[in-house]
Structures are given as structure tokens and as C-alpha cells.
Amino acid sequence: MDDLSKLESQLEQLKPEEMPSDMLARMEQAMCRWQDHVPAEEEKVIAFPQDTPTKQEFKWGMGMSAAAAAVAIMGAVSALMFTGDTDPSASMAQKNAALPPVPEVASPPQTVINGAMTTPATTVVVPDSVQQNVVRASDAGIVTEDGKVPHRFFKIDVLDRIQLKDGNGRVYDVERPGVRYIMLPVETE
Amino acid sequence: MIEEETDSANNANNASVTTKWRPWLSEHGSKLLLFARQQTRSTQDAEDILQDALVKLARKVDEGTFEGGQEAWLPYVYTAIRRLAIDYGRKNDRRRLREEKVEADRQVMTGGAEQPWFNSDEVNEETSAILQDGLKNLPEKFAEVLTMKIWGEQTFAEIGQSLGITLNTAASRYRYGLEHLKKHLDAARKRGDL
Numbered sequence: 001m002d003d004l005s006k007l008e009s010q011l012e013q014l015k016p017e018e019m020p021s022d023m024l025a026r027m028e029q030a031m032c033r034w035q036d037h038v039p040a041e042e043e044k045v046i047a048f049p050q051d052t053p054t055k056q057e058f059k060w061g062m063g064m065s066a067a068a069a070a071v072a073i074m075g076a077v078s079a080l081m082f083t084g085d086t087d088p089s090a091s092m093a094q095k096n097a098a099l100p101p102v103p104e105v106a107s108p109p110q111t112v113i114n115g116a117m118t119t120p121a122t123t124v125v126v127p128d129s130v131q132q133n134v135v136r137a138s139d140a141g142i143v144t145e146d147g148k149v150p151h152r153f154f155k156i157d158v159l160d161r162i163q164l165k166d167g168n169g170r171v172y173d174v175e176r177p178g179v180r181y182i183m184l185p186v187e188t189e
Numbered sequence: 190m191i192e193e194e195t196d197s198a199n200n201a202n203n204a205s206v207t208t209k210w211r212p213w214l215s216e217h218g219s220k221l222l223l224f225a226r227q228q229t230r231s232t233q234d235a236e237d238i239l240q241d242a243l244v245k246l247a248r249k250v251d252e253g254t255f256e257g258g259q260e261a262w263l264p265y266v267y268t269a270i271r272r273l274a275i276d277y278g279r280k281n282d283r284r285r286l287r288e289e290k291v292e293a294d295r296q297v298m299t300g301g302a303e304q305p306w307f308n309s310d311e312v313n314e315e316t317s318a319i320l321q322d323g324l325k326n327l328p329e330k331f332a333e334v335l336t337m338k339i340w341g342e343q344t345f346a347e348i349g350q351s352l353g354i355t356l357n358t359a360a361s362r363y364r365y366g367l368e369h370l371k372k373h374l375d376a377a378r379k380r381g382d383l
Contacts, residue, residue, distance in 0.1 A: 007371050016306065017306055031246070032210065
């Protein structure tokens with residue numbers, strides 16, 4: 001057996017360090033919940049449909065500025081719905097500290113946990129994180145009123161994921177589907 | 190939809206989780222972790238890359254877009270680990286530099302002891318450490334072929350496909366890698382380290 005073959009045999013006797021059981025469990029969990037782990041750059045970018053058949057060019061003017069402002073306001077309103085304050089620069093911890101705790105629920109509704117109906121104990125929870133994902137965007141058509149600039153309606157289906165935490169550190173995941181509408185003026189001249 | 194994380198719910202979850210991926214992960218996890226460690230500069234990066242690669246596999250399998258059977262999972266994950274490592278290596282961001290510093294600090298605190306890559310009863314600890322050191326100092330293109338061939342049990346054809354090289358190039362790099370390692374061992378013997 002030449003020297004390289006001897007070295008090869010020696011290397012084969014080495015066994016890779018076993019994956020620790022907690023790491024194995026983490027990897028397994030990640031594989032089962034891959035939807036929660038898709039890298040940001042792989043998230044689908046849903047483009048608005050192009051105008052057909054006549055190509056229209058949008059010019060950035062007062063109309064588009066107003067539309068952009070409307071989208072920004074919509075986003076701020078969504079944030080207000082979850083945090084109840086107007087300071088987007090505050091950290092989630094600061095916002096949670098300022099919030100009063102959610103009142104205890106006297107008769108908590110039944111919920112579905114892993115396919116089984118169950119009635120959880122009363123729980124006081126505070127919001128921990130909020131994530132809004134665009135699920136689908138579709139063209140809902142053009143609306144025209146006499147004498148006014150026609151607007152194209154876009155329907156945006158969103159899915160809000162809210163994580164709530166109780167005093168014991170237990171985490172509750174809440175998913176809430178929603179619909180948003182955006183209007184953009186259509187250039188006609 | 191509210192998901193409450195209780196012990197019973199966790200146990201139910203674990204029971205359903207172990208039926209799908211655990212057997213395959215238990216069999217191949219250690220060799221994939223070794224490859225991820227060889228491809229990256231820090232323990233944390235290796236774990237992150239490995240997790241990302243496994244998530245990619247899980248997504249494709251669950252979405253029904255994975256081409257091939259279970260026998261193709263391992264080569265796919267090797268390829269994914271390598272590509273992710275290249276992307277990580279290209280990022281010159283604070284996070285990566287911070288992770289490297291953490292790894293360097295960890296080595297200082299442990300007296301220079303590195304995270305062991307191998308665990309063997311047949312080979313003594315000294316030889317194992319020297320081989321690990323030799324593998325780390327090999328040119329990457331040799332080290333990755335060696336790692337996939339010896340511990341990943343991949344064929345030269347599979348290695349070539351994963352790395353985007355020909356079968357003959359894979360075989361050549363394997364041989365050159367062994368020669369480099371042999372020189373490293375011989376030098377250690379001359380120094381009296383072995």
C-alpha cells in the first residue's frame with residue numbers, strides 16, 4: 001500500500017463530530033417550518049401587472065406623489081393598528097413597555113391547537129413582534145368618474161403575523177389575513 | 190389562528206417532526222456539518238449555512254419541485270452549502286467580521302483549542318488534531334473534494350456535479366489534496382509533534 005493509500009485509510013478512520021442533539025432538533029424544526037426561514041432575498045416580489053394593450057408611461061408628477069403618500073399613510077395606519085402610538089422610531093420593547101396589558105379574557109374562546117379544539121387558560125399577553133407579508137397583488141380594474149382622473153385599483157392580500165408573549169415568556173403566534181387597496185392615477189394624456 | 194406552545198403541544202410537534210426528517214438528518218447531519226465547517230470561517234457561520242441549505246431542501250421537497258429521489262438530497266445539500274458559503278464569503282459586512290472575532294476570542298479563551306471536527310477512537314487525539322489542522326490549511330479546492338470524498342462518501346462524479354468541475358478534475362484535486370496533507374504530516378513528524 002503506497003503512502004497516499006495509508007493516509008487515506010488513516011483519514012477514513014476519523015469520524016466527523018456528531019451533530020449535538022439540540023442542533024439536530026433545531027435543524028429538524030427549521031426543515032419542518034421552512035416557511036419561517038426563507039431568506040429575505042428569496043421572498044417573492046409581486047410585480048404590478050403592466051398596462052395592455054396600449055403602453056402608457058407614468059410620469060412622476062403630483063398624481064404619483066399623492067399616490068406614494070397614500071401608500072405611506074396606509075402603512076402608518078397599519079402600524080398604528082398594532083402599536084397604538086405614532087413613534088415608529090421607538091423599539092418594540094419601548095412600545096410594549098408603554099402599552100397597558102391586554103385585559104384578561106373572562107371566557108376565552110375555544111381555539112384550535114394542532115388540530116384539536118381546546119380552551120386555554122386566561123392569559124395576559126403583550127405584542128412582541130409584528131410582520132406583514134404580501135401574499136398576492138392583483139389588478140382590480142380602473143374606476144372612472146366624470147371629469148375626474150381615472151384610477152387603477154390594486155388589491156393587495158396581506159397576511160399579518162403577530163407574536164404575543166405572556167408574563168411567563170410563552171409565545172403565541174397569531175395570523176390575520178387582510179386586504180388593502182391602492183389607487184394609482186392612470187395617465188390619459 | 191393561535192398556536193399555544195405548551196409541553197404537550199411541543200411533544201406532539203416533536204413526534205410529527207421526527208417521522209419526516211430525523212432519520213435522514215441523524216444519518217447525514219454530522220458529515221454535512223463537517224463540510225459546512227470546512228467551507229466557513231466560524232462555527233456559527235457553519236451552523237447558519239447548514240440550516241439554510243437544509244431549509245432549501247425541505248422547501249423544494251415539500252413544494253414538489255425537487256428533482257430526484259431521496260438519494261439526491263445529499264448531493265443537493267452539499268451544493269447548497271457550497272453556494273451559500275461563497276455568498277457568505279463575499280459579504281464584507283459587520284456581522285461576518287463580528288462572527289470571526291467571536292471565534293477568535295473563543296479560541297483565546299479556550300487556550301487556542303479549536304472546535305474539534307472529528308471524534309474517533311481509532312485515531313489518537315494528537316494525530317486527529319494535526320490532520321484537522323492540515324485539512325484547514327489545505328487550499329480550499331483540495332479540502333472540499335477530500336471532505337466530500339472521504340467523509341461525505343460522494344463519488345467523483347457526484348463531487349464534480351456539486352462543485353461544477355469534471356470527474357477528472359475532482360479526482361486530480363483529491364490526489365493533490367492527499368499529497369499536501371501527507372507533506373503536512375511529515376513536517377509534523379519532523380518537528381516532533383507526532
